[in-house]
Amino acid sequence: MRNVVLEFNSNGNSKQKECGKAWANDDVDEVLYGGAKGGGKSFIGCSLIFADAFMYPNTQYFIARKQLNDLRRFTIPSIYEVLNGWGIPQKSYKYNGQDNYFELHNDSRVLLLDCRYLPSDPQYQRFGSMQFTRGWIEEGGEFDYDSYSNLKISIGRWKNKEYNLKGKLLITANPSKNFLYKNFYQPYKSGTLERWKAFIQALPYDNKMLPKEYIESLERTLKGAEKQRLLHGLWEYDDDPTALCDYDKILAIFENDQIPTDKETYLTADIARFGSDLCVIGVWKGWELIEVHTLAISAMTEVQGLIHTLRMRYNIPKGNCIADEDGVGGGVVDNTGIVGFKNNSSPLDENGQATSYKNLQTQCLYKLAERINNNGIYISAELSEKTKERIIEELEQIKSDNKDGQRLSVINKDTIKQNIGRSPDYRDMILMREYFDLKPKKTFKPIFR
DSSP, rough: OOOOOOOOOOOOOOOHHHHHHHHHHHTTEEEEEEESSTSSHHHHHHHHHHHHHHHHHHHEEEESSSSSIIIIIIIIIHHHHHHHHHHOOOOGGGEEETTTEEEESSEEEEEEEEOOOOOOTOOOHHEEEEEEEEEEEEEEGGGOOOHHHHTTTTHHHHHHHHHOOOOOEEEOOOOSHHHHHIIIIIIHHHHHHHHHHHEEEEEEGOOSOOOOHHHHHHHHOOOHHHHHHTOOSSSSOOOOBOSSSSSSHHHHHHOOOTOOOOOOOOEEEOOOSTOOOOOOEEEEETTTTEEEEEEEEEHHHHHHHHHHHHHHHHHHHGGGGGHHHHOTTHHHHHTTTTTOOTTOOOOOTTTBOOOOOHHHHHHHHHHHHHHHHHHHHOOOSOOOOHHHHHHHHHHHHHHOOOOOOSBBBBHHHHHHHHHHHOOOOHHHHHTHHOOOOSSSOOOOOOOOO
């Protein structure tokens, strides 16, 4: 190993060279290298991680992916390709398949991390206590914010001070609508990306090692949104023509502080029906959501008590409070005297005219989508990144499903549960706010005798 020179050869790929420079820049903490299939993501990741591991003895790194089997099937072959290309003899490293790590001759280790969701660790806290020198998240589009943030805080904690080595995180990904879009792509596009972050767009056309036939195959095979994402590297891909909300507008609901202030207060509550459902209660000032409470399955007395407490705190009239009346919510409505929301009830007239919505819930969802697209809702409540992610994901599920061509409808809750793995409880709490704008306002005429 003493006579081996580790030389990174990008083979004419200018984007890989740019990534290498960002990795060497002490002003940069995080690098997102992404864009499309065949952009050389695996090669650059293996090269940077293992070069560091060989150069700095007794250091420790991770390569993380949502599924460990995908690392074994796809990433390990790329590791061997890089090491063989450097001419590193096999006696200089070994792979422990039982505990999933590479151990090098200089006592450095590269761990392969299984980052799947575990019910016993829903916030991925198992990673936050680990200690690594640097790390690489492979296929970052598969990750949520909590897994990313806990992996991020695990780096810079092993031998970094000894070598005066900056803790760094590499993320490789195809375009996706998750935290990467908000935290990297949007700021990059607007020129506001933090100086300690780097975003490098890489396309298959940048990779000079790809056979021409492979690119031609991608051009022929990929269609629609997949072609936009995986061939052209578009982050603003049109992924679903049935979606009623623009994705950028959904993200903006946490920033729309320009909406007019309103002294009128409201309370909306989605009451949990089943074991995995959440009870979600929101407090509004006009169309600003100022406070959100999330409860797992709770006694109805607890839910009713919280509604009463919030009413008193914000001086909200009962007529400005609403809860879904279906299922167990009916008892809450009866006991608190607030307004009941029936999802399948008839839609309300608009401007004195009948409407063609399938039901009241559908009407409220269409109106909510219109409001989101017009920057008419602001969520200022203090929420965790996980909760924000859930809200964004649930609002993405506001999609049309107009099968009969007669009535406007949306995809049902069972379909949403299949898509995201849970009930859209935050969405349901938010949509009920529309009821108060749709409900006919009572007017009082003076009586003259």
